[in-house]
Structure formats: structure tokens, C-alpha cells
Amino acid sequence: MNESNNNAESKNTPLGGLGVKSPLGDLGVERNNNAETQTPPSGGGGVIITTSQLIKRFPMGKGEFTALKGIDLEFGIGEFAGLIGPSGSGKTTLLNILGSLDSPTEGEAIVLGQSVSKLSAKGAARLRKESLGFIFQSYNLLQVHTVFENVEFPLLLLNYTAAERKKMVMDALEWVGLTDKVKSKPPKLSGGECQRVAIARAMVKRPSLVLADEPTANLDAANSHNILKTMENLNRQLKTTFLFATHDEKVIGYLKRKIFLKDGYVDKDELVNN
Amino acid sequence: MIKFLIKGLLRDKSRSRIPVLVVAVGVMLTVFMHAFVTGYMGDTIEMNARFTHGHVKVMTRAYAEEMNQMPNDLALLEVDELTNKLNAMFPDVIWSPRIQFGGLVDVPDKNGETRSQGPAFGMALDFLSAHSAEVKRMNIEKTLVRGSLITKPGQALLSEKFAQNLGLKPGDEFTLIGSTMYGSMAFYNFTLAGTVTFGVEQMDRGALLVDIYDARIALNMENAVGELIGFLSDGFYNNDEAKAIASEFNAVYAETEDEYAPVMKTLAQQGTMGQYVALVDVWTVYISMVFVIAMALVLWNAGLLGALRRYGEFGIRLAMGEEKRHVFNTLIYESFVIGVLGTILGTAFGLLFSWLMQTYPIDMSAMLEGATMMMPTQIKARITPDTYYIGFIPGLLSTVVGSALAGIGIFKRKTSQLFKELEA
Numbered sequence: 001m002n003e004s005n006n007n008a009e010s011k012n013t014p015l016g017g018l019g020v021k022s023p024l025g026d027l028g029v030e031r032n033n034n035a036e037t038q039t040p041p042s043g044g045g046g047v048i049i050t051t052s053q054l055i056k057r058f059p060m061g062k063g064e065f066t067a068l069k070g071i072d073l074e075f076g077i078g079e080f081a082g083l084i085g086p087s088g089s090g091k092t093t094l095l096n097i098l099g100s101l102d103s104p105t106e107g108e109a110i111v112l113g114q115s116v117s118k119l120s121a122k123g124a125a126r127l128r129k130e131s132l133g134f135i136f137q138s139y140n141l142l143q144v145h146t147v148f149e150n151v152e153f154p155l156l157l158l159n160y161t162a163a164e165r166k167k168m169v170m171d172a173l174e175w176v177g178l179t180d181k182v183k184s185k186p187p188k189l190s191g192g193e194c195q196r197v198a199i200a201r202a203m204v205k206r207p208s209l210v211l212a213d214e215p216t217a218n219l220d221a222a223n224s225h226n227i228l229k230t231m232e233n234l235n236r237q238l239k240t241t242f243l244f245a246t247h248d249e250k251v252i253g254y255l256k257r258k259i260f261l262k263d264g265y266v267d268k269d270e271l272v273n274n
Numbered sequence: 275m276i277k278f279l280i281k282g283l284l285r286d287k288s289r290s291r292i293p294v295l296v297v298a299v300g301v302m303l304t305v306f307m308h309a310f311v312t313g314y315m316g317d318t319i320e321m322n323a324r325f326t327h328g329h330v331k332v333m334t335r336a337y338a339e340e341m342n343q344m345p346n347d348l349a350l351l352e353v354d355e356l357t358n359k360l361n362a363m364f365p366d367v368i369w370s371p372r373i374q375f376g377g378l379v380d381v382p383d384k385n386g387e388t389r390s391q392g393p394a395f396g397m398a399l400d401f402l403s404a405h406s407a408e409v410k411r412m413n414i415e416k417t418l419v420r421g422s423l424i425t426k427p428g429q430a431l432l433s434e435k436f437a438q439n440l441g442l443k444p445g446d447e448f449t450l451i452g453s454t455m456y457g458s459m460a461f462y463n464f465t466l467a468g469t470v471t472f473g474v475e476q477m478d479r480g481a482l483l484v485d486i487y488d489a490r491i492a493l494n495m496e497n498a499v500g501e502l503i504g505f506l507s508d509g510f511y512n513n514d515e516a517k518a519i520a521s522e523f524n525a526v527y528a529e530t531e532d533e534y535a536p537v538m539k540t541l542a543q544q545g546t547m548g549q550y551v552a553l554v555d556v557w558t559v560y561i562s563m564v565f566v567i568a569m570a571l572v573l574w575n576a577g578l579l580g581a582l583r584r585y586g587e588f589g590i591r592l593a594m595g596e597e598k599r600h601v602f603n604t605l606i607y608e609s610f611v612i613g614v615l616g617t618i619l620g621t622a623f624g625l626l627f628s629w630l631m632q633t634y635p636i637d638m639s640a641m642l643e644g645a646t647m648m649m650p651t652q653i654k655a656r657i658t659p660d661t662y663y664i665g666f667i668p669g670l671l672s673t674v675v676g677s678a679l680a681g682i683g684i685f686k687r688k689t690s691q692l693f694k695e696l697e698a
Contacts, residue, residue, distance in 0.1 A: 101593065121598055129595020140590045144285040149278065154594045156275045201594075 048209060048241050049075040049098055053107035056093050056264075067093040069264035070107065075243065077208070080235045082244035084252055085261035091245040092213055094261070098243065099132055099211045100124035112208055129157050133202030133240075135212035135231075139194040141186040141201075147173065148182040151200045158205060172204040176230055192223030196230065203234055209241045216248050224250045279604055283611070289580065290612065296576050297616025297673055298623065300569045301665035305624025306631075306655070308562045308664045313632060313656030315554045315561075319511050319541065322550075324411050326374075327541045328503025329511045330367070330520055332360065336533040337500065341544065344374040346455045349498045350536060357502065364519055366507040370408055371499040373398040373489045377452030377460075379432070379482060381440050390440045394432075394450070394482040398489030402427070411505070414470060414483070416637075420444055421468025424485055430464035433481040437469045444468050450482070454494035462492030504538075510656055513551060516540035562664065570668040577609055577676025581683075588684055602681045609677035610670070617669030624665060631655035 054071040057064045067090045075081060083091035096102040097109050100116050101124075109116040112131050119127065128134075133154075141150050151172050155165045173179045176196035186194055195215060202210050212231070216224035232254055235242050244251055252258060260268040283290045323329050333341070337348040350356060353371060360369050375396040383389040400406040401424040409415060409423060419434040421444030430450075432442060442448060444466050452460045464484065472478055490496060504519070506512060520538040527535045542548040588601050635654030 099593070125592070125595050125597040128593060132595070134593045140586070142282065142587065142590065144282050149281065153278065156278055157595050
């Protein structure tokens with residue numbers, strides 16, 4: 001097993017003592033809409049992501065489409081930030097690059113001390129495996145596997161023992177309040193439950209960074225708030241950095257930092273003071 | 275991880291049961307078609323073997339040189355001893371004595387004067403020995419038109435057309451006028467037991483079938499036969515096996531220069547049968563390969579589509595940090611397992627149906643009545659060693675290659691592209 005320094009600390013955190021229960025409404029999370037613009041915003045600790053003059057072009061017909069036009073950003077450990085913008089603004093493209101699922105055309109993206117453009121396919125896979133968690137709009141759970149097995153999958157890649165896996169999976173399911181659904185399969189779960197499984201799967205290995213692309217797009221308001229509170233609580237308890245790509249007002253309301261993208265540029269970068 | 279993948283494979287019908295069934299059906303059809311084509315194409319050879327050539331044939335060297343003329347003056351002598359020797363050397367081969375001869379069938383009237391006459395093509399077989407399989411081998415019972423089979427010495431069968439031309443009916447007597455193996459005139463009276471139709475113009479025009487015992491007396495061929503024909507134990511001609519037997523036998527007489535020494539020839543070494551055997555082999559391979567390729571394409575596509583359908587799943591796994599190579603390898607392992615299971619299942623069922631059609635052939639004799647060419651009257655399959663592994667080409671190879679081709683997409687696409695397909 002190959003652990004990065006970034007999640008070594010969080011692995012030692014006894015998660016059973018987090019006291020996170022579902023529903024998480026009693027955590028006292030307050031939404032604050034009194035935002036003020038600061039450039040650049042400061043992170044919660046050391047720097048986890050740095051992008052400099054990040055450009056991404058896609059071939060389109062005989063020409064090219066520039067999705068990102070020189071993005072300079074920095075994220076600190078433990079941030080709860082979001083890339084906000086309409087479709088085509090470049091937020092998913094930026095998220096993909098930061099998640100080492102894609103590489104920039106020009107410029108540099110340093111994630112957890114590693115330059116994404118210089119990573120080999122194997123290196124990118126290792127970065128994702130050890131340090132990154134993903135949450136998708138449509139959950140993307142493995143339909144034939146149980147809740148337990150879906151959450152367990154990232155740990156299989158990290159070669160944990162069966163006993164370790166069981167403990168970690170049950171802990172993760174406890175965070176999202178799904179310990180009674182371990183044997184259920186995704187088709188039997190509601191949308192909110194599926195997304196909670198996806199959060200547990202993203203969090204089970206206690207990654208340094210979680211990238212969430214429109215995580216509430218398929219959920220109703222009540223479920224959205226539950227999911228967001230869960231993530232907010234995990235962010236607070238585990239110091240995991242959360243980075244969203246969204247244009248959902250419900251999500252935006254929970255963000256501590258809002259980065260507005262417009263046509264591939266950073267239009268505004270706001271830090272929200274609680 | 276292996277347990278995780280196996281669980282996924284077993285639980286997802288579209289990844290396991292359905293592909294296994296598709297592969298099994300494809301392989302079953304391939305195996306059965308191969309056995310069917312082999313059996314059907316080979317049946318023409320078997321028919322020739324049964325009637326005249328045998329799988330191997332022993333005759334004197336001199337007879338072999340003039341084989342087309344059926345020169346009984348060059349016949350094998352001391353046949354009992356030779357048969358014993360052949361049985362000792364090749365216990366799995368079934369030997370049958372045959373005499374082919376020409377002559378004139380003379381039908382007398384009430385006064386003993388000739389009422390009608392006609393040239394006959396005679397064939398003497400072992401009708402009456404208890405162990406003889408000649409009647410069954412020649413399918414004579416099925417060709418019987420009137421009367422009965424030969425049940426005692428002195429009886430004969432004539433082709434129906436020939437008997438009608440001569441005005442003969444079962445129970446009538448006639449005389450065979452021919453020549454003995456020593457060249458003198460031969461006269462021998464027969465009683466017509468029945469008439470037969472072979473469906474072959476040349477034979478129906480003047481065929482005369484008699485018991486070998488009577489022919490030996492009539493033609494003065496005591497303990498002699500024109501030919502000793504041998505049939506391989508499984509009832510099917512195998513050129514390699516026949517050649518090996520012939521070589522072993524001929525090696526015994528290699529040193530002698532006696533033109534009456536026995537020589538063994540395989541079916542393929544007789545007349546133009548060699549060309550026909552080669553032709554059948556080539557066509558059997560061509561037809562089988564066309565079907566194998568067709569099924570391979572079907573299963574290739576099945577493998578391809580099965581893997582393409584899973585790009586979404588691959589996207590999830592890649593996002594979790596699984597390496598592309600590992601995803602690809604697991605895809606290949608899965609398709610290998612599916613290919614092996616489907617192929618074993620398909621081959622088992624294919625062999626079962628082939629065996630049924632080999633053991634219980636479809637009898638087409640009723641439909642071939644009046645046919646003017648010699649055709650097999652039974653449609654049957656034939657299981658050969660190839661039948662056991664032919665299904666692995668489409669079943670295993672194509673499934674794995676199809677999956678591998680689809681899997682290349684994992685490497686060709688950017689991971690984020692797989693994600694777009696995943697989200698779609």
C-alpha cells in the first residue's frame with residue numbers, strides 16, 4: 001500500500017468519534033450569503049492546488065475551442081470551494097484537469113505537489129487512487145454491487161486487508177447515515193441515498209481532495225441540503241478539501257469560496273465569511 | 275479484487291449469462307455445421323467405398339494394374355490364409371471378399387430355349403455368412419423393389435429395370451454365362467430372389483448381385499477373390515490411417531517381384547478417387563471456414579459490444595484510480611472466462627447434436643428414387659478430431675479479440691472522454 005503524505009494524517013484520525021449522524025441538520029451549519037470579493041483567497045492551511053495560466057483547447061471541426069483561457073487559482077487544504085458558472089464556462093473542464101482526468105494544453109496545474117501535465121497515465125491513476133475522491137452528478141455507482149461493495153471498491157485498489165476495509169467502509173457509511181443499507185443495491189435506493197453512497201465511496205479512503213461535479217443536479221431540495229450538510233461536516237471534521245463545479249443555488253449557498261467562471265476566465269473569486 | 279470482479283460478472287446477466295449463451299449457441303452451430311459438412315461431403319466417399327473401393331483394397335499387383343477391367347484371371351489366391359494374416363496385422367479393419375465380373379444373363383423359356391438375354395455387371399458379396407455386414411453396408415434391404423434378399427445359395431438379385439427388360443420376376447430361374455478365372459466358359463443357374471434399384475443408371479441397367487460362395491463356384495475361383503476390401507473400424511475413410519495401413523502391409527511384400535503378390539491400395543490411390551478425396555477435403559475446409567469466420571464475426575461483435583457497453587463502468591473505475599492497463603486486463607480475463615465457458619458448453623451441445631445425427635442419420639432414400647446419379651441416401655454428421663476444437667476459434671479467440679479491440683478504446687480515449695460517455 002502506498003500512502004501519500006497528504007492523507008496519512010487523516011488516516012490516523014479515529015473516525016468513529018466524529019459523531020456524524022444522519023440527518024445532519026443538528027450540526028449547526030449556517031449559510032452565509034454575505035460574500036465579499038477577495039483576490040486571491042486564502043486556503044485553510046497549506047496549498048493543495050495551484051494553477052497558473054491554465055489553458056485548455058479542444059479540437060472542434062477544423063478549428064479549436066478554448067475552454068479555459070489562462071486560469072490562475074490556488075486552493076488551500078480544507079477549503080470548501082466551488083467553480084460556478086453556466087454550461088460552457090469551463091468549470092467541468094477545470095475540474096477534470098484538477099482531477100488528473102485530463103491534461104492542460106498550456107500552463108500548469110499542481111495538485112498535491114504534482115504537475116498534472118507531467119504525470120504519466122500510471123502516475124495520474126496513482127494520484128486519483130490515493131488522494132482524490134470524485135462525486136458525480138448521476139452518482140455512477142456500480143449497479144450490480146451492494147452499497148458496501150461500492151464503497152469498498154477504492155480500498156480494494158489500495159490493497160487494504162478485509163478487516164481494514166470492513167472497518168473503513170462501515171465508518172464511511174456511518175458518516176452518511178447508511179449503515180442499514182449495506183446489502184442494498186443501487187437500483188433499490190433513492191436518488192439521495194445513491195448520492196450519499198457516492199459520497200461515502202469518495203470519502204472512504206479519506207482523500208485530501210474531493211471533486212464534485214454538479215452533485216445535487218438530480219436531487220430534490222431536501223436531499224440536496226442533506227448531502228451538502230454531510231459534505232460540509234466531513235470537510236470540517238476531516239479537513240478534506242472539497243471543490244465543486246456547479247450552478248445550483250443550493251450548493252452555492254454552502255460554499256465558503258465561490259469562483260465564478262465565464263467563457264473560460266475567472267470572472268470573480270469570492271471568499272465567504274461566516 | 276478478483277472476488278469483486280467475479281461477483282460483478284455473476285450478478286450482471288448481460289456480462290455473464292447472456293454472453294456465455296451467445297458464445298455457446300455460436301460455438302454449437304459451428305461444431306454442428308462442421309460435423310454436418312464433414313459427414314455430408316464425406317458420404318459420397320463412403321458410398322464409393324461401400325460399393326467398390328473400400329477404405330483399403332487388397333488385390334494382386336497384376337490385378338491392380340488392370341483394375342478397371344476386373345481381370346479375375348489375375349485374382350488373389352489362398353484368400354483364407356491372406357484374410358487370417360490381414361486380421362492378425364490389422365485387427366480393427368473389417369475385411370470383405372468381393373468379386374466383380376461381367377457376363378450374360380440368359381432367360382430360358384418353357385422349353386429351355388433362350389427367351390431373352392442381356393449383359394450384366396456382376397458383383398459377388400458375402401450375403402450369407404452370419405458375421406457379414408455386407409447387406410447392411412450396401413443398404414441392399416432399402417433398395418429392394420420386389421421379392422426378398424438372398425437367403426440361400428443359388429439365389430441372385432437383379433436390378434429392377436434389368437429384370438423387367440428380361441421379363442423376370444422373383445422365383446424365376448436364369449443362367450449366367452461368363453468365363454472362369456482360367457478363361458473357360460462358365461454357366462451357372464440362379465433363382466431370382468428379388469429386384470433392387472440403386473438409383474444409378476449404370477447399375478440399374480444391368481446389375482447382378484450374387485453370394486460370393488456361388489460366384490466362386492460359377493467362376494471356378496475356389497479360395498480366390500478379385501478383391502479383398504477393408505473398412506476402417508469407425509466406418510469413415512481416414513486417408514492418413516489408410517495410408518499407414520497400406521504402407522505397413524506393402525512393406526511385407528516389398529522384396530518380392532511376384533506379380534501375383536498382394537498389394538494394398540487406399541481408396542485415394544484408386545482411379546480418380548484421390549482427386550475426389552482432395553476435393554472433398556478442400557471443400558469441407560472451405561465450407562467449415564466460411565461458417566467459422568461468420569460465427570467469429572458474430573462473436574467478435576458480441577465481445578466488442580459487450581465491452582463498449584461497459585465504457586461507463588470503466589470510467590468509474592478509472593476515476594477511482596484503477597490503471598487503464600488493469601481495467602483492460604480484467605476485461606480480457608473476463609472475456610477469456612466467458613469464451614472458455616461458452617465454448618465448452620457450445621462444443622458439448624454441438625457434439626451431442628452431431629453425435630445424434632451421426633448415429634441416427636436422416637434417410638433421404640425416398641426422395642432420391644429415380645435419381646440418375648449416385649448420391650448418398652442418408653444425410654449424416656461425422657465427428658472428427660477437428661470437431662472437438664473447431665469451436666474454440668470463434669468461441670474463445672473471437673470473443674477475446676472482440677473485447678480486446680473494444681478495450682483498446684480505453685487507451686485511445688482520454689479518461690475524461692470515458693467520463694462523458696459515462697455521464698451520457
